[in-house]
Amino acid sequence: MEYNEALEYIHSLLKFGIKPGLERINALLSELGNPQNCMKFLHIAGTNGKGTTSTMLSEILTDSGYRTGLFTSPYVFDFCERIKIDSENISHADLCAYTERVKKAAENIEKKGFEVTEFEFITALALLYYKEKNCDYVVLEVGLGGRLDSTNAIPSAEVCVITSVALDHINILGNTVEEIAYEKCGIIKKNSKVVTTSLQNKKAFEVIKESVERTDSELRVADFGKVNIIDESIKGTKFEYKGTIYKTPLAGIHQVENTLGVIEAARFIKGVNTDNIQRGIRRTVMHGRMELVEENVLIDGGHNEECALALKAVIEKYLADKKITAVIGMMADKDCEKYLANILPLCDGVVFTRPDNPRSESPGKLTEIAKKYIKKITLENSPKIAYYRTKEYADFVLVCGSFYLISDVFS
Incomplete structure (x- = not known):
């Protein structure tokens, strides 16, 4: 085999x-x-x-x-x-x-x-x-x-x-x-x-x-x-x-x-x-858990409200002076509303993408949730393209919302 x-x-x-x-x-x-x-x-x-x-x-x-x-x-x-x-x-x-x-x-x-x-x-x-x-x-x-x-x-x-x-x-x-x-x-x-x-x-x-x-x-x-x-x-x-x-x-x-x-x-x-x-x-090294992979790139695979609150605390304490663009992909069976409500107000813009998983939520549905929290919204189905395009212009990139997303972008 x-x-x-x-x-x-x-x-x-x-x-x-x-x-x-x-x-x-x-x-x-x-x-x-x-x-x-x-x-x-x-x-x-x-x-x-x-x-x-x-x-x-x-x-x-x-x-x-x-x-x-x-x-x-x-x-x-x-x-x-x-x-x-x-x-x-x-x-x-x-x-x-x-x-x-x-x-x-x-x-x-x-x-x-x-x-x-x-x-x-x-x-x-x-x-x-x-x-x-x-x-x-x-x-x-x-x-x-x-x-x-x-x-x-x-x-x-x-x-x-x-x-x-x-x-x-x-x-x-x-x-x-x-x-x-x-x-x-x-x-x-x-x-x-x-x-x-x-x-x-x-x-x-x-x-x-x-x-x-x-x-x-x-x-x-x-x-x-x-x-x-x-x-x-x-x-x-x-x-x-x-x-x-x-x-x-x-x-x-x-x-x-x-x-x-x-x-x-x-x-x-x-x-x-x-x-x-x-x-x-x-x-101890934890890949994908609030990991600073480059000086201007933070990745986190947490997906629930408690994870979002922990990430929010880290952003507010250490990254308050950064203009953050988030690349986010989530699973449909998670409470996307509560997660996004904590993260998006801290960001300058967001790119929604779709992890390669049958349970993943569509970027379109995430956008509907996000409209009340942020104005700059972009959709890109490919996680890798979403990340690398964002990296070209963003001051600081946050990749978050799912370990499946982290895997798709960095594997």
């Missing part, structure tokens, strides 16, 4: 859509010998900040001498970014080999009535890969929700982290923050160690506390009140927390919040010291 064939097969499973439930992933993992039963996990759920939290923890564990698997989504440049060991992507050759093996297992259970989804297939492939590559720890980022997410097929986790919870995927997870938090907290099993932050949504925090009490688990709350900001810029933040100085290269106060959760989670792991934590945080 060639690399493109492997990707085509994996993406063909999209036709089964998103189907919450653990029956299919359990059947597939059983067919593969239950690789999930042989490893230690850190399990990360939440609406925003999961990828950053997962990546930082992976860097810290690797720095501590542990062979560490990292499972995240979405990818920005290469599909293989989603499955890493010690910060290295799975090779194309390994992806092909493991795809062939998991495909056979999927075909076997299909005869029993189990049709696996794309995410379930990738989860099983990653777990088999990590087991056979002898990982000491695996950091698993939840795909959607938590309780019925395929990553929750693991028997237990050394640490569960619940990052910021907000309204997103309401058609699947629930219409309130409490309902969504309940789904996220589904990763908390009996006698777990759980981490969240003091900035967590109050309603979500109450659900987290109830889940911790119900499962006889231990809750550690990262206290933002103990943070002293030393220096901050678009290129990162230096801060003191509980007497120790940390430096994150990621912009925005929300990234300090994510980092606090990481610090407290890492302190649960034996063999991890303060130096490991400091170095791991300092080395």
Whole structure:
């Protein structure tokens, strides 16, 4: 099987859509010998900040001498970014080999009535890969929700982290923050160690506390009140927390919040010291998350209101003197109105484009929403053309609204 064939097969499973439930992933993992039963996990759920939290923890564990698997989504440049060991992507050759093996297992259970989804297939492939590559720890980022997410097929986790919870995927997870938090907290099993932050949504925090009490688990709350900001810029933040100085290269106060959760989670792991934590945080690079790719180009794949508010704060604090032209493409199932309402008033102009994804919203519909917030509106269906044409004349370019857009422009 060639690399493109492997990707085509994996993406063909999209036709089964998103189907919450653990029956299919359990059947597939059983067919593969239950690789999930042989490893230690850190399990990360939440609406925003999961990828950053997962990546930082992976860097810290690797720095501590542990062979560490990292499972995240979405990818920005290469599909293989989603499955890493010690910060290295799975090779194309390994992806092909493991795809062939998991495909056979999927075909076997299909005869029993189990049709696996794309995410379930990738989860099983990653777990088999990590087991056979002898990982000491695996950091698993939840795909959607938590309780019925395929990553929750693991028997237990050394640490569960619940990052910021907000309204997103309401058609699947629930219409309130409490309902969504309940789904996220589904990763908390009996006698777990759980981490969240003091900035967590109050309603979500109450659900987290109830889940911790119900499962006889231990809750550690990262206290933002103990943070002293030393220096901050678009290129990162230096801060003191509980007497120790940390430096994150990621912009925005929300990234300090994510980092606090990481610090407290890492302190649960034996063999991890303060130096490991400091170095791991300092080395973390998050492509497509408020990333300054050039002096006058900022990219961010966040897509919901909370992401928009975080991006707005960064723009107001560090880019207030810039004339910004935004290149925006979004998915139709997102709350485009709330996102655009926060971003467009900060921009001099906007170019709407359409990411190469069946769920993408049309530039025309985005324009109808945008008219009340901004006057200079341009439409360009090709993301690459939209970006490069804008770059020719704009003082500062902001590419935002979807990771699919970031991938289309920069891959």
